[in-house]
Amino acid sequence: MxxxxxxxxxxxxxxxxxxxxxxxxxxxxxxxxxxxxxxxxxxxxxxxxxxxxxxxxxxxxxxxxxxxxxxxxxxxxxxxxxxxxxxxxxxxxxxxxxxxxxxxxxxxxxxxxxxxxxxxxxLKETLHRIVERIGEKDLKAIMQFVVILLVILPVLPDETYGPYEVLNPHNIWLMVVLIVGISLLGYFAYKIFGGRAGIILGGILGGLISSTATTVSYARRSKGADTSVSLAAIVIFIASIVSVVRIITEVAVVAPAALTVVLPPLAALLILMLLIGGITYMFSNKEHDIMPAQGNPAQFKTALVFGLIYAIVILATAFAKDQLGNKGLFIVAIISGLTDVDAITLSTARLMNIGNLEEQSGWKVILVAALSNLVFKGALVGFLGNKKVFVRVALLFGIVLAGGLIVLWMWPAGFSISSFK
Structure with missing residues (x-):
């Protein structure tokens, strides 16, 4: 004592x-x-x-x-x-x-x-410098996130509704909080480091905020000759690497128990992308560029749209699994991944977490969605960007797609991190 x-x-x-x-x-x-x-x-x-x-x-x-x-x-x-x-x-x-x-x-x-x-x-001086950089727009973003997290979330009912009883307002909005929070983290990192960022930092911040928005922005700038072909391609690719890290993070938050099975194949894709990105960066011009202005990711409209997309994906996955089995989930993954890979990732992680989907099938659904998202972003570059940028991005994404398909086809069944224990 x-x-x-x-x-x-x-x-x-x-x-x-x-x-x-x-x-x-x-x-x-x-x-x-x-x-x-x-x-x-x-x-x-x-x-x-x-x-x-x-x-x-x-x-x-x-x-x-x-x-x-x-x-x-x-x-x-x-x-x-x-x-x-x-x-x-x-x-x-x-x-x-x-x-x-x-x-x-x-x-x-x-x-x-x-x-x-x-x-x-x-951290007095550091915090003071950060506050000095926060403008009215940034303060509004903080307050909107506070409303999303501390005002709306607590009052939503934690009960299931609708067909298949999969629509839980509290859980849906919790996923909104997660995605908006990740994007807001990237937004304020952009505000702290400023618009003038190198290739790597620009790609990382873009991936945290929105890899799709970053792809659109740099594709448009390359067409107008506002940025170089090399810089646009590598920033778009780095942003896509970060999007895979986001996927792994989302699974870790929503279905941590499934991570031992889901992480290895996704990590294999991530390592491949890091190798490709590293080689590409070594042969690129070490340029600095001013990042395009970033929008407020905590806007209520953005949050509501994602919540709606997530709810639709939840319903679609429940319907597809009921009518077509696990094969139906891949169809939903391809369609959903074209526009928003976060929604299908969170939906699949939720199914794994409650035991309605085997982890061996879950990681494949998530990987298919990630690859589908790459195809969509490559198409955006081809439609909006310079032809030279499209050729480079198509080559980089093509290698990743090939690697991803090999992982889907050849990954050993039943493999997990626990296999090494």
């Missing part, structure tokens, strides 16, 4: 030292390397006493600390270089509570909170 108590006190001391070190480095006038450990230990001792005398001890300690902070702030105001910020004050109050929680709650949670506090304090 005493050993556990001393361990908790050591954690309290360590977290206080961590935050105090950061504040001392920033030359805080209120609290530093000695004060913060004392604050967290104060909270821990108050929590220990509360177990004997009641919770009022913690409240009294917090009130006492608040008064001390207030008095220190009053004295600070006499300094001609007074900083009106309340960061250190807020950190002091939080670390008192963390010190108390170590004794009464989960040590892991307390460590996570304390470490996060230290990191947030350390």
């Amino acid at each position: 005493e050993t556990e108590l001393f361990q908790k006190l050591a954690i309290s001391l360590g977290l206080g030292l961590l935050v105090g070190l950061q504040r001392q480095h920033e030359k805080s006038e209120l609290a530093g390397i000695r004060t913060f450990p004392l604050i967290t230990l104060f909270g821990s001792v108050a929590a220990l006493l509360s177990q004997e005398f009641g919770g009022w001890v913690i409240a009294a300690g917090l009130l006492s600390l608040t008064l001390l902070v207030a008095i220190a702030n009053i004295l600070k105001r006499k300094n001609p270089h007074f900083d009106p910020g309340l960061t250190t004050e807020a950190a002091a109050l939080l670390m008192y509570v963390v010190g108390a929680y170590i004794m009464l709650g989960s040590g892991a949670v307390a460590i996570a909170i304390g470490a996060t506090t230290a990191v947030l304090l350390h």
Whole structure:
């Protein structure tokens, strides 16, 4: 018992030292390397006493600390270089509570909170620079995502409706949140790094936001001679590589248990694409280009459209499986993959997760959809882009399609990651 108590006190001391070190480095006038450990230990001792005398001890300690902070702030105001910020004050109050929680709650949670506090304090300049780059449009994107995630999602019923009882509003919107979240991550990465990006970064950001939109954008620019043939082809191809990473991520989130079977064949395709992309990049001009302006991926219209597409794909897969068996799913995969590979990926992952589709068939459906999406993007380049760009993209995509078909045809049945265990 005493050993556990001393361990908790050591954690309290360590977290206080961590935050105090950061504040001392920033030359805080209120609290530093000695004060913060004392604050967290104060909270821990108050929590220990509360177990004997009641919770009022913690409240009294917090009130006492608040008064001390207030008095220190009053004295600070006499300094001609007074900083009106309340960061250190807020950190002091939080670390008192963390010190108390170590004794009464989960040590892991307390460590996570304390470490996060230290990191947030350390990233002051970085966070300020990010905020400075956020405009009205970006703030709107954040607020729209908050509405999508925290306002709409919680109120949707978690029940199944419609034919085959596969339409669950809550689950459908949860998939919307996942896709919008991934796209929003790419959008803000674009905002942080700026429009001027190299080939690799441009392709990665484009794939995170939308590989199809990136394909359309660079195909059009190549036709107007706004960008080079080499650059357009490699950015389009890198964006398609990232789309495969997105597929794997989506399966990992929706059907983690199926990943041992689904990952190897998709990883084989990904490795092939990485090899092709690496060789192509080595022989390309190492150019820099200004990425086209990216739209807000968190718009309600975009979210609703994806939700509708996903719902249709769910119904289509349920109908196809009921009427045609697993073979019907491949038809749906080909059609759905032409426009939105995310929807069929999530739908198939869901079927695998609830046990309505074998994983050995599931990865094939997803791979067919991915290959179908490549065909669609290649056709877009041929219709919208420069002929030279189309030839390059068609060659790159053609090799990937051949490799994907070989994987579909020759991949050993029953192979999974667990085979190596």
